[in-house]
Ligand code: BDR
């Protein structure tokens with residue numbers, strides 16, 4: 001087992017969510033990262049469910065020691081629709097699991113983000129898998145946040161305007177565009193995994209079903225909570241399953257995997273009417289503003305698949321500390 005100090009400290013901001021769950025399990029299975037906590041917001045479903053889901057997932061993984069920080073209940077300015085049609089009304093497939101045995105930490109998610117970034121200044125890997133509300137609040141509390149975060153990876157946007165919640169916008173950026181705007185204006189470089197990259201990195205339903213047969217608590221739980229959304233996806237996207245947050249986590253955990261391809265450009269978030277939540281990318285660098293987004297174009301599919309298979313079969317409880 002690796003020494004605690006040699007692992008990269010990792011904080012995940014999340015709105016679990018079936019694909020968030022897979023991404024969090026990937027982080028727990030990584031021998032090179034130390035998960036410091038989960039900061040949670042509303043998004044896929046309401047905050048009471050996303051917090052409960054985060055707690056339950058940690059419990060199932062044998063990692064109830066990981067603090068879950070409760071964050072924003074709604075977007076900064078305007079109400080937004082949830083994604084219960086995809087993830088189930090409780091966000092975890094409505095399987096009726098027993099409530100988690102432990103509760104959340106007594107610190108707001110935005111405060112925890114700001115504190116942990118300073119505590120691990122220059123080292124922290126911050127991975128945001130939901131709407132960016134908690135991060136925007138943390139930035140307002142501590143405008144120095146970008147100096148302290150070692151690397152920020154976000155699952156957000158649709159870089160060519162092919163969205164999934166509106167024709168042009170992706171769910172996370174659409175849910176709270178003002179927050180996304182604040183974050184993209186504040187950080188000099190953000191690693192972006194968008195919906196279009198997600199669609200280019202599908203894996204076979206049959207493969208996922210096979211990985212879910214692993215004899216581990218997390219495989220059994222993931223198999224159950226993802227059943228409904230997999231059925232929904234089979235109707236919509238046929239043979240391939242897409243997990244936006246899992247792809248973001250794969251890139252977060254192994255950014256230098258051979259075959260990774262990225263492009264660096266200026267990305268801005270549209271806030272107005274019909275284009276609300278769109279991520280506008282200056283692909284030709286015409287506007288003269290510095291690039292703030294390192295956009296994932298290609299991740300090695302074999303590496304991604306292997307990571308998912310390993311995650312669902314790994315022993316997670318030996319990573320404590
Ligand atoms: C993103 O939105 C949510 O539904 C998923 O959890 C993912 O973070 C995909 O658009």
Ligand code: CA
Pocket residue numbers: 014015016017019020043044129130245
């Ligand atoms: Ca998410």
